[in-house]
Amino acid sequence: MSTVESPPTKGNGWVGQAIKRKEDPRMITGRSRYVDDIVLPGMLHAVVVRSPEAHARIVSIDKSAAELRDEVVAVFTGEDLADDFASPMAMVWDPPGVEVKTPALWPLTRGEVKHVGEAVAVVVANDRYAAADAAEDVLVEYEPKPVVVDPEKALEDGSPLVWDEFGTNRTHEWTVGGGDIDAALSEADTVIERRFVQQRTAGGAIEPRGSIGEPEGEGLTLYSATQIPHIARFVLSGILNLPEDKLRVVAPDVGGGFGSKLQVYPEEALVLALAKRLGRPVKWIETRSEAMTTTHHGRDQIAYVTLGARSDGTLTGCKARIVADFGAYQLLLTPWIPELGFPVMGGAYKFPAIDLTFEGVFTNKFCTDAIRGAGRPEGTYWIELSMDDLARELAMDPLELRRKNFIPKDEFPFTTAHEITYDSGDYHGTLDKLLEHFDLDGFRREQAELREEGIYRGVGFSTYVEVCGLAPSRAVGPQGVGLQGAFWESAMVRVHPTGSATVYTGASPHGQGHDTGFAQIAADRLGIDPERIEVIHGDTNQGPWGWGTYGSRTVSVGGEAVARAAERVQDKAKKICAAMLEAAPEDIELMGDQFQVRGSPDKSMSMADIAGAAHIPPQELPDDIEPGLEETAFYDPENFVFPFGAHACVVDVDVETGKAQVVRYVAVDDCGPAINPKLIDGQIHGGVVHAIGQALYEQVVYDEDGQLVTGTFVDYAMPTAAEVPSFETDRTETPSPVNSLGVKGVGEAGTIGATPAITSAVIDALRPLGVSGQIDMPLTPMRVWEAIQEAKGGAS
Amino acid sequence: MGATVGLHVTVNGERRESVVDPRLLLVHYLRDELGLTGTNVGCDTTNCGACTVHLNGEAVKSCTVLAVQADGAEVTTIEGLGTGGELHPLQETFREEHGLQCGYCTPGMIMAAADLLERNPNPSEEDIRHGLEGNLCRCTGYHNIVRAVKAAADRAGAASREVRA
Numbered sequence: 019m020s021t022v023e024s025p026p027t028k029g030n031g032w033v034g035q036a037i038k039r040k041e042d043p044r045m046i047t048g049r050s051r052y053v054d055d056i057v058l059p060g061m062l063h064a065v066v067v068r069s070p071e072a073h074a075r076i077v078s079i080d081k082s083a084a085e086l087r088d089e090v091v092a093v094f095t096g097e098d099l100a101d102d103f104a105s106p107m108a109m110v111w112d113p114p115g116v117e118v119k120t121p122a123l124w125p126l127t128r129g130e131v132k133h134v135g136e137a138v139a140v141v142v143a144n145d146r147y148a149a150a151d152a153a154e155d156v157l158v159e160y161e162p163k164p165v166v167v168d169p170e171k172a173l174e175d176g177s178p179l180v181w182d183e184f185g186t187n188r189t190h191e192w193t194v195g196g197g198d199i200d201a202a203l204s205e206a207d208t209v210i211e212r213r214f215v216q217q218r219t220a221g222g223a224i225e226p227r228g229s230i231g232e233p234e235g236e237g238l239t240l241y242s243a244t245q246i247p248h249i250a251r252f253v254l255s256g257i258l259n260l261p262e263d264k265l266r267v268v269a270p271d272v273g274g275g276f277g278s279k280l281q282v283y284p285e286e287a288l289v290l291a292l293a294k295r296l297g298r299p300v301k302w303i304e305t306r307s308e309a310m311t312t313t314h315h316g317r318d319q320i321a322y323v324t325l326g327a328r329s330d331g332t333l334t335g336c337k338a339r340i341v342a343d344f345g346a347y348q349l350l351l352t353p354w355i356p357e358l359g360f361p362v363m364g365g366a367y368k369f370p371a372i373d374l375t376f377e378g379v380f381t382n383k384f385c386t387d388a389i390r391g392a393g394r395p396e397g398t399y400w401i402e403l404s405m406d407d408l409a410r411e412l413a414m415d416p417l418e419l420r421r422k423n424f425i426p427k428d429e430f431p432f433t434t435a436h437e438i439t440y441d442s443g444d445y446h447g448t449l450d451k452l453l454e455h456f457d458l459d460g461f462r463r464e465q466a467e468l469r470e471e472g473i474y475r476g477v478g479f480s481t482y483v484e485v486c487g488l489a490p491s492r493a494v495g496p497q498g499v500g501l502q503g504a505f506w507e508s509a510m511v512r513v514h515p516t517g518s519a520t521v522y523t524g525a526s527p528h529g530q531g532h533d534t535g536f537a538q539i540a541a542d543r544l545g546i547d548p549e550r551i552e553v554i555h556g557d558t559n560q561g562p563w564g565w566g567t568y569g570s571r572t573v574s575v576g577g578e579a580v581a582r583a584a585e586r587v588q589d590k591a592k593k594i595c596a597a598m599l600e601a602a603p604e605d606i607e608l609m610g611d612q613f614q615v616r617g618s619p620d621k622s623m624s625m626a627d628i629a630g631a632a633h634i635p636p637q638e639l640p641d642d643i644e645p646g647l648e649e650t651a652f653y654d655p656e657n658f659v660f661p662f663g664a665h666a667c668v669v670d671v672d673v674e675t676g677k678a679q680v681v682r683y684v685a686v687d688d689c690g691p692a693i694n695p696k697l698i699d700g701q702i703h704g705g706v707v708h709a710i711g712q713a714l715y716e717q718v719v720y721d722e723d724g725q726l727v728t729g730t731f732v733d734y735a736m737p738t739a740a741e742v743p744s745f746e747t748d749r750t751e752t753p754s755p756v757n758s759l760g761v762k763g764v765g766e767a768g769t770i771g772a773t774p775a776i777t778s779a780v781i782d783a784l785r786p787l788g789v790s791g792q793i794d795m796p797l798t799p800m801r802v803w804e805a806i807q808e809a810k811g812g813a814s
Numbered sequence: 815m816g817a818t819v820g821l822h823v824t825v826n827g828e829r830r831e832s833v834v835d836p837r838l839l840l841v842h843y844l845r846d847e848l849g850l851t852g853t854n855v856g857c858d859t860t861n862c863g864a865c866t867v868h869l870n871g872e873a874v875k876s877c878t879v880l881a882v883q884a885d886g887a888e889v890t891t892i893e894g895l896g897t898g899g900e901l902h903p904l905q906e907t908f909r910e911e912h913g914l915q916c917g918y919c920t921p922g923m924i925m926a927a928a929d930l931l932e933r934n935p936n937p938s939e940e941d942i943r944h945g946l947e948g949n950l951c952r953c954t955g956y957h958n959i960v961r962a963v964k965a966a967a968d969r970a971g972a973a974s975r976e977v978r979a
Contacts, residue, residue, distance in 0.1 A: 042909040045917030046901070048852015048892035052918065055851035147835070222952045224856040224864055225918040273854070273918025274952050306857035529916030529953045696912045703955030704915065731861035731950065738947040739956040744939065768955075 032538040036696035040533040050271040053228035058299040065149040067139040069131035072382040072724025074160035083155040089148035096126035102291040104259035109348040113500035118190040123347040125284040132346035135311030165724040169343035169379040180380035189378035197371025197435035202335030206326025214400045218318035218718040225273020226304035231293030237264030246566030253282045269556035272528035277388035280568040316389025318343040335371040345385040359397030361438040361485040367423040372436040382724040391769040402774035452664040452686040476783025482771035486763030487659035488569030506654035508562035509579035513647040515633035517626025518550040524564005525576035543584035570763030578757040579653040586649035661762035663687035667775040671783040676803030684746040689764040705768020713776035826894025841865045843881035852892040863949030866922035873929035892921035903966040913962035915953035
């Protein structure tokens with residue numbers, strides 16, 4: 019590990035330490051408070067009646083039997099609640115000059131269903147067993163309509179239409195690029211063209227979704243498993259036609275998100291409407307089968323990639339057309355997700371020309387939206403595998419091709435052909451460090467020996483770059499690419515009269531460890547122990563407005579806001595200290611836990627002394643010092659941040675069964691200076707296993723009738739501890755110039771960087787058998803075995 | 815609700831008497847009737863293990879046990895795992911090794927690990943990984959969970975060596 023210079027405001031040196039998490043004591047003793055743990059007086063339970071048809075007209079709904087059941091309070095259809103919602107669910111991307119077709123999505127459908135699992139009616143009862151029973155008694159007659167599930171077939175003439183009124187299944191097309199791509203590819207000596215599939219996946223948070231609507235005075239409170247309480251309030255207040263001040267949204271402990279709770283869901287609007295109508299709290303808790311069916315999926319993109327290079331390996335151009343399957347509707351960010359990968363679709367490499375076209379498609383499936391990485395795992399997968407293939411075409415070593423085309427360290431900030439400015443980077447540095455841990459020559463010798471013994475072992479590499487720190491408002495908001503939002507973050511730091519502190523953040527965690535990391539950042543600036551700092555989040559009635567947690571933004575945007583607010587508190591503390599000690603404010607410095615007069619360590623005050631004076635002045639303070647010790651900061655970054663890394667994956671493939679097993683994984687990542695190395699490693703481990711899941715095991719499967727085949731954890735195979743190895747992790751630390759902490763983001767790094775390393779390791783293992791090119795993910799035993807048989811010429 | 819059934823069960827050392835619907839799942843009895851919400855529900859198919867508790871000292875997935883099947887039994891949940899105000903060694907090592915992130919799988923994971931260590935006090939990494947394959951975690955990638963279980967085993971081993979010495 020390289021050492022990081024202390025930031026100037028460093029006090030106690032908490033930043034950089036692998037301290038234990040402040041969150042854990044309640045979580046290891048069963049005292050967490052997730053949505054389903056909340057019980058309110060008079061609370062009712064809702065169960066949603068869902069469509070078994072992928073596309074149908076609703077002929078009739080008979081609620082009578084359900085209504086007659088004991089314990090049932092009410093049953094509603096979409097028509098019953100037609101006046102309860104002022105507008106349909108929201109989609110917030112409005113790109114300049116491009117129309118994105120966006121059908122109305124109501125909390126309960128009206129007239130037709132467009133995918134299996136669509137909400138048709140809701141039953142409310144005194145307990146959840148009674149509600150589930152009654153939901154079975156709601157009789158719905160459907161008239162099936164033609165179904166389309168394959169996005170490329172959906173684009174063909176004559177395909178069944180998901181939405182007749184649009185006359186097409188194409189939602190929009192969006193192009194971005196720079197440089198002369200036609201010239202670039204015609205100048206190339208070698209051009210490769212590849213088709214890649216990123217299969218549909220699920221977020222897989224172990225806590226299913228859940229929401230409680232509660233009437234409170236003139237307004238409503240929503241408790242919800244969400245990553246974005248403030249956005250949820252903003253959006254839902256419009257849908258419910260309720261002033262924002264009358265709607266409180268609380269995200270209690272949230273049991274994992276991975277993007278799947280970066281959403282404003284129909285059921286959140288539904289429980290609020292029910293609570294308002296019935297005057298009682300209404301809880302809805304998702305079953306796992308519902309989660310697989312109607313918690314948004316991710317990925318589901320097909321890319322046609324063309325790369326050009328000169329014979330010496332110099333890249334000339336990157337062109338791609340991406341077809342993205344959005345499912346039947348547009349959720350909050352659905353059409354934006356594939357585009358989120360565009361800034362880094364040229365990878366860590368210098369391309370004189372980049373040209374990217376994105377096409378969205380409706381199908382009779384549930385919607386896709388952000389899942390860990392959101393667009394960037396897709397872009398990274400195809401650029402990294404294309405580089406591998408290009409290297410083979412050029413008869414070059416894949417790592418040498420990468421090194422030849424890396425953006426050099428001394429060219430940062432570097433603006434790409436498509437006008438994205440990478441803030442910082444040292445791509446050779448992470449690859450060098452990776453190869454210090456991973457002896458490639460030694461591996462090749464071992465690989466050859468093992469093959470003599472019939473063991474097929476392979477290695478794959480990835481040298482990824484990701485775009486994080488969502489987001490500079492000017493880049494992504496209405497003045498940029500057209501998201502109807504801004505993505506700054508807020509923090510408020512309050513020092514109490516006895517010298518302990520509370521940090522309020524607009525970010526909203528679901529496992530990341532904000533309480534710990536933010537306390538460390540504040541502790542250094544306040545001169546107090548993190549144990550004396552409470553971090554409050556996830557409640558729209560507490561602290562300033564904020565944009566939530568996603569896109570690896572927590573530390574680089576939310577953490578920077580904490581740092582700035584804490585520095586403002588420190589500035590005021592210095593003024594108070596100066597007045598008390600009869601010194602000049604500029605002569606006060608924070609040393610450890612003491613604010614002292616420069617050069618006179620005997621003249622000093624602790625934060626507790628200063629906070630006491632700020633609240634109950636023992637002497638008259640200068641007129642320009644207001645009472646209290648509390649500051650707020652809103653931080654809108656000037657640019658994204660661009661973490662990067664180099665990963666190596668080793669797999670063994672059983673060539674008789676096709677089973678691939680990851681046996682070693684080495685990850686060197688650079689997310690800037692570490693706030694808490696323990697938390698960084700944890701994010702890498704989890705992210706890489708998420709990618710192992712996608713690479714080898716996981717896929718959301720619909721059959722040709724639009725029926726979900728993978729509706730449970732039996733069919734949707736997430737990795738267990740037995741499928742994955744322990745990890746070897748290391749870091750380089752290249753500070754970002756974008757924020758004062760120098761930090762970038764790490765929550766998605768593993769998921770973004772790992773899939774190409776894993777899949778190319780499988781190919782590397784099988785090369786002696788003649789397998790080359792690629793196998794589409796997930797590389798299940800069946801697919802690998804088939805590839806082996808095909809390479810053998812079909813003889814099996 | 816149909817005919818109800820009497821239930822006598824000892825939960826975390828306390829004797830409980832209830833009248834329950836025969837179809838009530840043990841996990842819902844613990845959570846909804848007794849307010850022991852540390853035990854979580856993550857799936858409908860006995861895959862995820864978030865609901866793992868001890869029934870007469872053995873780890874079970876309480877979403878797949880009827881409350882009435884626990885009649886006359888002793889149940890231990892995460893709330894009752896520590897003794898005498900002290901945390902169980904696994905609770906300590908999960909924190910020390912950063913074996914949890916969102917915390918949702920954690921109670922079930924710790925209960926499953928406690929059962930594993932009861933049966934195999936000195937497990938290899940492979941033993942731990944296979945021993946916990948009935949418990950899903952989406953956050954940690956299992957790396958630190960495995961280390962936490964190993965650390966708890968090592969600590970117990972050291973303690974018992976001390977006793978012997």
